Amino acid sequence: MSASELSTVRPATGGATDALRRSNLATVLGMVHRDGALTRSDLTRLTGLNRSTVGDLVAELQGLGLVEVDEAHVAPGRAGRPSPLVKVSDGVAAVAVNPEVDAVIVGLVGLGGRVLKRVRIETASARSAAETVTLASAGIAGMLAGETRVRIAGIGVAVPGQVRLSDGMVREATHFGWVDEPLAAMLGAATGLRVWAANAAVLGLRAESAFGAGRGVDDLVYMIGGASGVGGGVISGGRLLTGAAGYAGEFGHTFVRSDGRDCSCGSRGCLEAEVTQAELLASVGLASSDAARLGDALEASDDPAAVEIAARDYAYLRIACRNAVNVFNPSVLVLGGFLAALYRGARAHDAADLLEEVVHSSRDGVEIREAALGTDQMLIGAAELVFADLISDPARALAGAA
């Protein structure tokens, strides 16, 4: 136990009953959110609370429009009395926004990480933060038109850049040329909704952790590659690693090559400078809109020039993964986007093990997985910013909802 951990042990003080009730409410809503549906007896067993307390909490969540209860449900495969099934409701949702290089993607995401609607607003590249806010606001307005039954708990934004967690300030988004853009505040002013923002790759990790390839994993390293570079994030000891200000997880700026290429960060030889989606796509004759087919193409490729590019890029990926596993000692390594495609292609060509050069003890038993949620992961992760706040205190959060 670290010094700081000890210092967080605090006795319960005034308002302990309210705090305990909020905590229990958060526990129950969080469980239903992550599982989608649980019986009331599951909740009783999982929380350790008694049946009547769980009943009260579920009734309160139902009253807030957050869950639905199917009283007649019989849990499949179990004997005995029917236990009501508690499911997330569609009455409350989050708006998710993901500005990309050539588009602004807007989604409506329900509890349980369900993407209910999505729209991709194509744009010219290199637009300003103000233009992005205008486009996103228009897309949100369109998406919510006629949606009379759903309450919006807030907006989450997944930004391909460094975002200060405390206030959603985009410190740097080199692919847009943004420096110190208060994106969350701007979108909040434009829409009247509460807005959170964070790094897109970290939100991809949150989505995979809650609903995808990293579900239930306490020590997880995540790396994802897309059109705008390579990012990532880490869960260690069951907690998301944010760093002091929210910029942790920049695996794209891991050094992989001496005297390497110039990187957008101002340094040289970074993973995202040496290994790009554009080059890999071009090597197998695919366009940028075909990124989803890259893995299959790399697996099938037997063109020597393409195989050589993939082998070179895979060697750089191995260095970045070796560093990450040596430093984090994860139990699972998740690869997303074109990094997953690169890994699949390498395996099809009998390449060396991805983690062969990791320190022996840390290598044992590390499982390598592909990200499971595809392109929706940024929307689902952005919505998690909203839902984390909602779950922590549902009544307070909904008092401010649209």
Place this chain on the structure above:
Amino acid sequence: MSASELSTVRPATGGATDALRRSNLATVLGMVHRDGALTRSDLTRLTGLNRSTVGDLVAELQGLGLVEVDEAHVAPGRAGRPSPLVKVSDGVAAVAVNPEVDAVIVGLVGLGGRVLKRVRIETASARSAAETVTLASAGIAGMLAGETRVRIAGIGVAVPGQVRLSDGMVREATHFGWVDEPLAAMLGAATGLRVWAANAAVLGLRAESAFGAGRGVDDLVYMIGGASGVGGGVISGGRLLTGAAGYAGEFGHTFVRSDGRDCSCGSRGCLEAEVTQAELLASVGLASSDAARLGDALEASDDPAAVEIAARDYAYLRIACRNAVNVFNPSVLVLGGFLAALYRGARAHDAADLLEEVVHSSRDGVEIREAALGTDQMLIGAAELVFADLISDPARALAGAA
């Protein structure tokens, strides 16, 4: 908040009063341990507990021989009534063991991280784990001979290698040639005391975090270099990063050079293969026993060959630090051992900023510090393994003490 964090929210169940009392006792003892001495009114203010509860807890700790109370103390510089000063006692201590390449160091460490005694048992190199246990046991027996007034809460071992946290199994210690040596169990059988073991660099971090250059820092990266290589550790969000099994923080195996030197880990181009204490010492004409003078020597050096070696090594250190700050976004970076010496030497020779090539937003405001506890940090850190257990439940821990 991550999914896993939410799932740790648990209602208090049976035995809540006992658990709360143990938690409060741990809080008070932990505060006195880290600060050395606090007045009872400080403790009241810091814990938020009421005066009589704090009085009871202090009396219980006094009864266990863990603290002493100076009833007549007047807090310096404060007006008003005297408040009793609560200090750590010398009645309970931990034994610390640090096997190095050429010696076994044994220490007696009091609460508050005070090294009360130390002995360095010189050895031939490349000894077995069994020989190490025999030497350490002899040193411990000698150190405790005649110590009738001190109770030993356990033994902590700082191992230069990968140690599995769950059982103190040394998975690998390449400098000794050890693989899968149950060192903690062996030393426990030899001494009859409870034994914990962990990686030495991580324990250095724990010591610096509790009592040294990292005191009170929630987001801290630590790298230390010694005769047996480079290690490190991380505190993130106030918690020690252990990884899935306890092997996290292997910054010595960060990749820093393409086509680099072979490393003991089986890979190539690792920081600890490229940058060694032996080469730096030799470059300025120092013997291995002069390691403490390396920083001064590098600062003063104007021999071109030595300056060139230091510049080359500093460039590799910069790559490892750039990776670490990009990935962890710390507020403080602490350098220890010969890495601190290398950094001091580079600054004296107007070298480039250590973090110049870090991603802009993560670079802002990172403070670089030298480790403060010197060679005692391994003993202090090893004792922290014992004290963490002691503090978590003093009465139970002392029931099993020698």
